[in-house]
Amino acid sequence: MEYDQHVHTYFSFDSQAQFEDYLNQTERPFITTEHLELSNPEDRASDDEPDQTAYTAKLQALKRRYPNRFLRGIECGYFAPRQADLQRYLQAQDFDLVLLSFHHDGQYDYQDPHFKTVDLKRHVQTYYDRMLAGLQSAPFGDVLAHFDYGLRILDVTPVQLEAWVKPQLQAILALVVKRGMAFEVNTKSMYQWGNAALYELVLPWYRQAGGELVTLGSDAHTADKFQTGFAEAKTLLRRSGFSQLALYQHHRPHLTAF
Ligand SMILES: [Zn+2]
Numbered sequence: 361m362e363y364d365q366h367v368h369t370y371f372s373f374d375s376q377a378q379f380e381d382y383l384n385q386t387e388r389p390f391i392t393t394e395h396l397e398l399s400n401p402e403d404r405a406s407d408d409e410p411d412q413t414a415y416t417a418k419l420q421a422l423k424r425r426y427p428n429r430f431l432r433g434i435e436c437g438y439f440a441p442r443q444a445d446l447q448r449y450l451q452a453q454d455f456d457l458v459l460l461s462f463h464h465d466g467q468y469d470y471q472d473p474h475f476k477t478v479d480l481k482r483h484v485q486t487y488y489d490r491m492l493a494g495l496q497s498a499p500f501g502d503v504l505a506h507f508d509y510g511l512r513i514l515d516v517t518p519v520q521l522e523a524w525v526k527p528q529l530q531a532i533l534a535l536v537v538k539r540g541m542a543f544e545v546n547t548k549s550m551y552q553w554g555n556a557a558l559y560e561l562v563l564p565w566y567r568q569a570g571g572e573l574v575t576l577g578s579d580a581h582t583a584d585k586f587q588t589g590f591a592e593a594k595t596l597l598r599r600s601g602f603s604q605l606a607l608y609q610h611h612r613p614h615l616t617a618f
C-alpha cells in the first residue's frame with residue numbers, strides 16, 4: 361500500500377499544482393513535501409518557506425472533503441550557512457517526513473546551465489563533498505532525496521560516477537544508514553532526467569552498507585506526474601534486492617512489502 365512521498369503543490373515556490381488534482385487520483389494516505397529553500401538562487405536568493413498556518417488550514421478543509429489520511433511533509437534544501445534557520449523552522453512544526461535535499465551552492469541551483477560550463481569531474485566531486493559535509497552536520501532529515509540532483513542536467517555515466525566518487529558515495533550511504541535515514545528512489549531523476557542507471561549502480565552499494573530503508577517519490581510539481589514511473593522503479597528495486605518500502609509517520613519509517 362505504498363504512496364508517493366515526494367509531491368509539490370502551490371505551497372512550493374516552483375509549483376502551481378492543486379491538492380485536489382492529486383487527491384482525485386488516490387484514496388491512499390497523502391503527503392506533500394513542499395520546498396523549504398533558504399537563500400534560494402532560483403528565486404532571487406529569497407527564503408522560500410511554506411506558510412504552515414495556511415498549510416494547516418488547507419489540510420483541515422481537505423479532511424472534510426476527502427477520505428485520505430493527510431500527512432505533513434517538507435523538502436528541506438540544505439544550505440550550510442542557514443542550518444540554524446532551517447532547524448528552527450523544522451522544529452516549529454510536527455512533520456511526518458522531512459526530505460533532505462542538496463539543491464544549490466548559495467550562488468546557483470544545481471540545475472542552472474552554469475554547471476554545463478564547469479569541469480564535470482570537479483563539479484561531481486564537489487557536489488558529493490558538500491552532500492557528505494551536510495549530512496555530517498545537519499541534525500535533521502528523514503530521507504536523502506534525489507542523491508543525483510546535482511547531476512540531473514549533466515551527462516554523467518555510471519562508469520564516471522564510480523571512477524570519480526565511489527568512496528564519497530559509499531561514505532554518504534554509510535552515513536544515511538548510521539543516521540537511520542532512508543534513501544529516496546526519485547522517479548523524476550530516473551525517467552525524466554535519465555539517471556536510472558545511476559540509481560541501479562548505487563542501490564547495491566547502499567544495500568552493502570546495510571541500507572534497508574528506501575522511499576519512492578515522483579517529485580511531481582504537476583498532478584499529471586503523480587506516482588509516475590513507480591512500476592518501473594519497483595522492478596529496478598527488486599533487481600537490487602529490495603522488497604520493502606519505508607512509509608513515514610512522525611519521522612518513523614514503517615515498512616511495507618511491494
Ligand atoms: Zn528537490
Ligand SMILES: [Zn+2]
Binds near residue numbers: 366368435579
Ligand atoms: Zn522536490
